[in-house]
Amino acid sequence: MQKLEVFGANKLKGQINISGSKNASLPILAATLLSSKKVNLKNLPKVKDIETMINLLQSLGSKIRFKKKKLIINNSTQNKNFASYSLVKTMRAGILVLGPLLAKFGKAKVSLPGGCAIGTRPIDIHLKAFSKLGVKYNITQGYVHASTPKGLVGSKIRFPKISVGATENLIIAASLAKGTTILSNCAIEPEIKDLVNFLNKIGCKIKWVGKRKIKIDGVNQINETTYSVMFDRIEAGTYLVAAAATEGNLKIKNIIPKIIKTEIDTLRKIGTKIVVKKNEVNVIGKKIIKSINIKTAPYPGFPTDLQAQLMVLLCKANKKSLIKEDIFENRFMHVAELNRMGAQISINGNRAIIQGNINFAAAELMATDLRASVSLILAALIANGKSVINRIYHLDRGYENIEKKLKKIGARIRRIK
């Protein structure tokens, strides 16, 4: 099994180009199933989750090839409506094929999803909302068996809780439903806006009619298109924190800074200097980091996907900090590993109390989920000596060329195969 060896403690300096967004690419790839025409996608990140989604689409009959940096998807021969456990188990976003398959075939069998072990992560919100569009379903032997006896019919749906995946699945399905669908209490993550932009480009009729409200007029014709996916705001946030934590000086490029305003404001509040330009930010880490009390929240709140990374930085703060994790109930698995490196973090329910003024000590570590893995790299980058991080396959699900990018900005890191 591959490992990463990291030698701290270097300041990260230079510039970094942010890749395309994994979490925008996944629903957009699923949404291509609506089409029988050619779709070209640009700026997809080269990460394992995207590979898995491409394999899933191919298993459903999609013809897919890369040409230069473009992914060309031809769904004119796409003819299967069965998404197997072997492909959906490693990635929760696999459930996003359910909406488009129902829209296209009126019937689908999709495995219950897997993904990071960060809580129970059910799909009840997806399924209840689908039933309002006329979907009948049952769950047997780990599969959702769903059908639409009268076709998908537009409806008014209020999500009981904000869910990124459920909002995406319903937007995609309702795009081909008969009549109009109004979705309220939607997630408004930038990746959802990217999905909506993509769908409108292929001929769907989707409009934001309120802060968390979307109106979708079902269509029956989908056009050919070429679409470039947005930047990965979580990758950008991770490098922001890396620069701050190593007292580095980093230009983070290919981004739209206003999309990561909360992250920029948070880092500024704790003392990091950030200069914002048109498509880049310059982060200058400072020796003194101020403590903070913060909670994760749906966009535009502080992202749960950056909670683990921020926690590493707060271990260096001048006083005690608090992070309340309000999205996932079991997302503190990095804490035990960080404590093995000398951190003093205690957990009380969904709150982490983080003692400041910690000097991390290098150690052998175990990655447990995608964002936890990267937080261990950040801790290893500021620890003196050699750390070894095991089980890095989690990391490869979501970070493109991470060692290469880190090496370029001065980190001493290598992969052991």
Ligand code: UD1
């Ligand atoms: C997406 C992101 C993930 C991010 C998360 C929250 C992708 C591929 N993944 O995940 O990186 O951490 O948003 O920003 O974009 N829930 C239910 N029932 C449901 C659906 C969700 O109870 O049917 C709960 C979840 O367990 C969780 C919360 O709702 O506690 C939010 O989950 P959701 O927004 O759906 O996250 P994902 O779409 O899985």
